[in-house]
Amino acid sequence: MTTLAPGSAHLSETPPAPDAPPAIEARGLHVRLGASPVLRGVDLTVRRGEVVALLGANGSGKSTLVRTLVGVLPPSAGDVRLLGRPLGDGVPWGRVGYVPQRVSAAAGVPSTAEEVVASGLLHGRRLRLPRGWRARVREALDQVGLADRAHRPTHQLSGGQQQRVLIARALVRRPEVLVLDEPVAGVDRPSQEAFAATMTRLVGDGMTVLVVLHELGELAPLVQRCVVLRHGRVVHDGAPPHPRPGHEDSDHEHVHPHAHSRTLQRAEDVRLADGPFEARLDARDDSAEDEGAR
Amino acid sequence: MGLWEMVTDPFMQRALVAALLVGLSAPVVGTYLVQRRLALLGDGIGHVALTGVALGWLVGAGMGLVPDDVLAVPGAVVAAVAGSVLIEVVRRRGRTSGDLALAILFYGGIAGGVLLIGLAGGSSGSLMAYLFGSISTVTMADVWVTVALCGLILLIGLGLRAVLFSVSHDEEFAIASGLPVWALNMAVAVLAALTVTVAMRVVGLLLVSALMIVPVAIGQLVTHSFRRTMLVGSVVGVTVCVTGLSITYWHNVSPGALIVVLAIGVYAVVAAVHPLLARRRPATDPHPDIPDDVAVATPAGDGRQEECTP
Numbered sequence: 001m002t003t004l005a006p007g008s009a010h011l012s013e014t015p016p017a018p019d020a021p022p023a024i025e026a027r028g029l030h031v032r033l034g035a036s037p038v039l040r041g042v043d044l045t046v047r048r049g050e051v052v053a054l055l056g057a058n059g060s061g062k063s064t065l066v067r068t069l070v071g072v073l074p075p076s077a078g079d080v081r082l083l084g085r086p087l088g089d090g091v092p093w094g095r096v097g098y099v100p101q102r103v104s105a106a107a108g109v110p111s112t113a114e115e116v117v118a119s120g121l122l123h124g125r126r127l128r129l130p131r132g133w134r135a136r137v138r139e140a141l142d143q144v145g146l147a148d149r150a151h152r153p154t155h156q157l158s159g160g161q162q163q164r165v166l167i168a169r170a171l172v173r174r175p176e177v178l179v180l181d182e183p184v185a186g187v188d189r190p191s192q193e194a195f196a197a198t199m200t201r202l203v204g205d206g207m208t209v210l211v212v213l214h215e216l217g218e219l220a221p222l223v224q225r226c227v228v229l230r231h232g233r234v235v236h237d238g239a240p241p242h243p244r245p246g247h248e249d250s251d252h253e254h255v256h257p258h259a260h261s262r263t264l265q266r267a268e269d270v271r272l273a274d275g276p277f278e279a280r281l282d283a284r285d286d287s288a289e290d291e292g293a294r
Numbered sequence: 295m296g297l298w299e300m301v302t303d304p305f306m307q308r309a310l311v312a313a314l315l316v317g318l319s320a321p322v323v324g325t326y327l328v329q330r331r332l333a334l335l336g337d338g339i340g341h342v343a344l345t346g347v348a349l350g351w352l353v354g355a356g357m358g359l360v361p362d363d364v365l366a367v368p369g370a371v372v373a374a375v376a377g378s379v380l381i382e383v384v385r386r387r388g389r390t391s392g393d394l395a396l397a398i399l400f401y402g403g404i405a406g407g408v409l410l411i412g413l414a415g416g417s418s419g420s421l422m423a424y425l426f427g428s429i430s431t432v433t434m435a436d437v438w439v440t441v442a443l444c445g446l447i448l449l450i451g452l453g454l455r456a457v458l459f460s461v462s463h464d465e466e467f468a469i470a471s472g473l474p475v476w477a478l479n480m481a482v483a484v485l486a487a488l489t490v491t492v493a494m495r496v497v498g499l500l501l502v503s504a505l506m507i508v509p510v511a512i513g514q515l516v517t518h519s520f521r522r523t524m525l526v527g528s529v530v531g532v533t534v535c536v537t538g539l540s541i542t543y544w545h546n547v548s549p550g551a552l553i554v555v556l557a558i559g560v561y562a563v564v565a566a567v568h569p570l571l572a573r574r575r576p577a578t579d580p581h582p583d584i585p586d587d588v589a590v591a592t593p594a595g596d597g598r599q600e601e602c603t604p
Contacts, residue, residue, distance in 0.1 A: 070470035093472030100466055108325045109510070111463060111520040119460035123471040127457040128404035169467070179470075 021084030097170030160191025317535030321527030324506030341403030346373025
């Protein structure tokens with residue numbers, strides 16, 4: 001992994017404009033899925049130009065939180081503002097890009113990478129493709145290193161390539177804010193590296209990022225702030241946790257004689273420096289890793 | 295009787311125009327339904343439309359209109375649109391699963407239709423023309439209604455293809471893009487309802503869905519893109535509708551049934567032949583540029599080979 005620049009290099013280059021409203025702002029967010037409360041009073045602010053990682057065990061509410069932030073799930077209480085506007089028709093949707101968790105189920109009708117990425121050009125009241133859409137789609141696919149796959153059906157691409165198509169779909173509208181839900185879960189190594197390189201370039205250009213992760217991994221040098229969820233509440237909001245000695249290097253390799261110890265050590269990457277939840281977070285993350293490996 | 299006699303026969307001309315338009319537009323809507331995994335939606339709507347036919351008949355008879363089924367088609371349009379909107383609402387509310395809601399509509403639609411036609415003074419035999427099609431009795435007014443409705447279906451189905459694809463492909467992303475997803479879902483539901491009512495004359499309500507789904511199934515066998523699947527579907531739809539109808543000019547068989555059997559026959563032939571053609575292509579690694587990132591341990595390894603844990 002040589003494409004990553006030293007982490008602190010970009011951080012000072014994009015100071016948030018003092019008068020600009022935050023990119024993402026959630027206040028007192030409560031969300032229920034069916035009868036069970038999944039989020040219980042979450043406050044979250046992401047300022048312009050910030051790179052925030054959302055961490056937590058499976059079931060802690062990370063995906064529910066980002067899906068609520070982009071308007072997919074209705075909150076039962078609290079409110080969300082994107083770029084200063086309450087969720088709804090007033091949000092400048094063309095400036096927000098969302099990368100959902102990849103669903104591997106094959107769609108009913110085959111579709112090419114170009115067709116999927118083109119749908120990212122439609123937002124808000126824009127219901128028809130703009131002129132020159134092919135060139136923009138090609139440019140977005142080029143950003144994720146898949147320009148030569150534009151006419152391949154997505155079901156023939158690898159999992160990591162499918163994930164990159166979804167990232168290109170979010171990038172094609174040239175957003176200022178990018179919300180990603182587990183973009184590297186179950187993704188092959190070349191796609192992880194391509195993803196980290198793409199993110200490094202985007203953050204360097206001032207992109208605001210909120211990303212759900214299981215481990216900081218390749219993105220560690222970019223992340224400025226970590227928000228940790230546990231049982232639907234924010235239990236940590238601040239500096240990224242320090243990785244264990246030997247894991248701080250972004251290109252350290254996991255060389256383990258045994259598959260199981262690999263998951264243990266990856267879980268330790270996100271161990272927090274303090275707090276009583278530390279041990280249980282690790283335990284939950286362990287099972288999460290097992291699930292991701294399936 | 296030759297081909298010339300057929301195309302100059304005014305009955306046949308009207309029937310051919312209706313069959314051509316229906317064969318063109320039904321697969322367009324069907325592509326979205328297959329994409330949304332609602333392939334059986336057309337059937338559900340068709341059954342509900344039967345109740346609409348009977349209701350129109352009942353109202354016509356009550357008002358003393360002649361003939362008493364003059365309101366049957368408007369009744370079918372109203373019932374089909376109401377039924378498809380209802381299915382969409384149920385799907386959205388998520389209380390009942392989509393297939394359960396469809397099943398209830400199937401039974402309710404047929405039972406309601408048979409019950410109402412009895413009240414209107416007809417018999418279930420009066421419904422046969424609607425259940426299995428009656429393309430030979432297409433009037434000039436019917437042709438104009440078909441032209442108008444098919445024009446609307448093609449205008450929306452093709453004009454808004456990108457955004458209807460987006461909503462059908464990944465509804466969550468469409469919502470997160472601020473698109474009017476509710477209105478677009480309703481548009482697909484209403485398009486499906488209109489397609490069912492225009493196709494009713496050609497193949498009948500019981501077989502309507504076949505015309506929307508089978509050509510799309512053929513399309514996705516032979517292409518890799520959404521746009522081409524839709525195109526192939528429409529080409530197949532037009533071909534089987536026009537061919538099937540033409541055959542019935544010389545042979546006395548039910549046009550609707552023949553059209554559907556032809557479509558399924560094309561599907562069977564393509565499904566059987568396609569793998570043979572695909573095998574001719576050289577076998578290639580689908581991801582040649584991805585390095586092998588899993589080191590496979592050899593028995594004579596260096597002692598670091600991995601063990602599998604249960």
